[in-house]
Amino acid sequence: MRNLNKNRRSLMMAAASAGLGLGGFPMVSSAQSFPISGKPIRIVLPVPPSILDTTLRLMFDSVSAELGTNLIIDNKPGASTIIAAEDVKRSAPDGHTLLYTFVVTHTQNPHLYSKLPYDPFRDFIPVTQLVRSAxxxxxxxxxxxxxxxxxxxxxxxxxxxxxxxxxxxxxxxxxxxxxxxxxxxxxxxxxxxxxxxxxxxxxxxxxxxxxxxxxxxxxxxxxxxxxxxxxxxTDRRIAVLPNLPTISEQGVPGIDIVGWQGLFAPAGTNPAVVERIAAAFQKAVRQKAVTSFIEEAGSEVSGTTPAEFSAIVRKDYDRWGQVIKATGLKFD
The missing domain is CATH 3.40.190.10 (Periplasmic binding protein-like II)
Structure with missing residues (x-):
């Protein structure tokens, strides 16, 4: 046992001296080492090109100017967002790969699949909720x-x-x-x-x-x-469609959980880098052109801190868990 512990410590020290985490990825030692020169930020979306891409691209100039690097979108649709989530989970936690997804990935899938290839809390860090939707x-x-x-x-x-x-x-x-x-x-x-x-x-x-x-x-x-x-x-009528009643108003209760869109980073990403990325997107989403685009489409601008988004994810995880358990749905 002593030899095993000694070997483990030696491996950890060697990894640290080489600038590697235990997963073999480079560690971001501080916010000053981010971004890596010449490396863009890849934002993975779990759907084909859509209005989500448009929403993000409206923020790109502002975010790029704040962070000092370019941003690209990588669409990886299918399998109820699992393909995209697994891609980001396996990416280096250097701030250059992010997941832009909906409530399903972190609050619904864990209750629907017994053998999910990721853990919603251990494998990701919530960065910021950008849009509240329904x-x-x-x-x-x-x-x-x-x-x-x-x-x-x-x-x-x-x-x-x-x-x-x-x-x-x-x-x-x-x-x-x-x-x-x-x-x-x-x-x-x-x-x-x-x-x-x-x-x-x-x-x-x-x-x-x-x-x-x-x-x-x-x-x-x-x-x-x-x-x-x-x-x-929704729990109330949406401003852009004021004459359309909610489903609950029409006599069928229970279909009123507000959705959202938000950014996640792989676990292990330096907290200072997470905060810096969040701040850049918070500023971008509050630009007049972005806000108008989101609100005209019937959604609401959010722009939370990482801590606020973490609390939202946990709350919605619990609430969707209750709903899904009541329906008896399982997909594996």
Whole structure:
């Protein structure tokens, strides 16, 4: 045992002298050593190119100026955000790889998958929540229902024949559909897609009659007449769609957990670097052009500190855990 401990200490000292962590990654010794010269910050998104990319790119000039390096987006969609999360988990904790994701990754997946390849708390550091958002139940203009009461009646008259699309298994878009079925005592067919773009495309094309869509695309498509709003999955009406009642208002409770979008860094990233990145994005998200873009799409600007975001993640993890346990959903 003494020899093993001695060898372990020797290895740790050798790694430290070489500037390596136990995982073999370079350690960021201080905020002054960040950014690494000539190395951009790669932001991994768990969905195909979408309005999320646009939101981030509006902040890039400001963030780049603050941090002194370029930023790039790397879209890695699929598997309910797991592919993107695992990519970032395995990346060097040097501040140059970040995950920009939604509530699903850290607050829903852990309750849906028994063998998740990452731990939401051990493997990541919350950096900042940038956007507070929600989902809106939208339908094709020709769908034979215009509100929750009509939808429930139609679904009961056509048991097991009415479908709803989602961004993918285990996403908020999917979970809200499951809660709707249980709360309204109806049976729907779930059609999962590989991200929001494909789901919205098929909704507009009439392939699926309805989806729980994010406010950013739902608002745009409702105003353009490409889809119609059935109800908001929020605790109160959203300012940009003041005449659209919440689903709870229409008699189906429980679909009212506010969503968000935020940045995470791999575990082991220097806290000073995390704070510096957070500060740069907090400043960027509060620019008038960015704020207007986010609010016009029906979402709210946030811009939390790492500590505030950590508390939000933990709270939502507990709340979604209760919801998912009640539905009995498991995907493995």
């Amino acid at each position: 989902t809106v139940l939208t339908a094709h203009p020709k769908a034979p229902f215009n509100n929750i009461k009509e939808l429930v009646a139609y679904a009961k008259a056509n048991k097991g024949k009415v479908a709803f699309g989602s961004y993918g298994n285990g996403t908020t878009s999917h979970l809200n559909g499951e809660i709707l079925q249980r709360s309204a005592n109806i049976e729907l067919i779930h059609v999962p897609y590989k991200g929001s773009s494909e789901a919205v495309k098929d909704l507009i094309g009439g392939v699926v009659p309805m989806i729980f869509d994010g406010t950013q695309s739902a608002v745009v498509n409702i105003k353009a007449g490409l889809v119609k709003g059935i109800g908001t999955a």
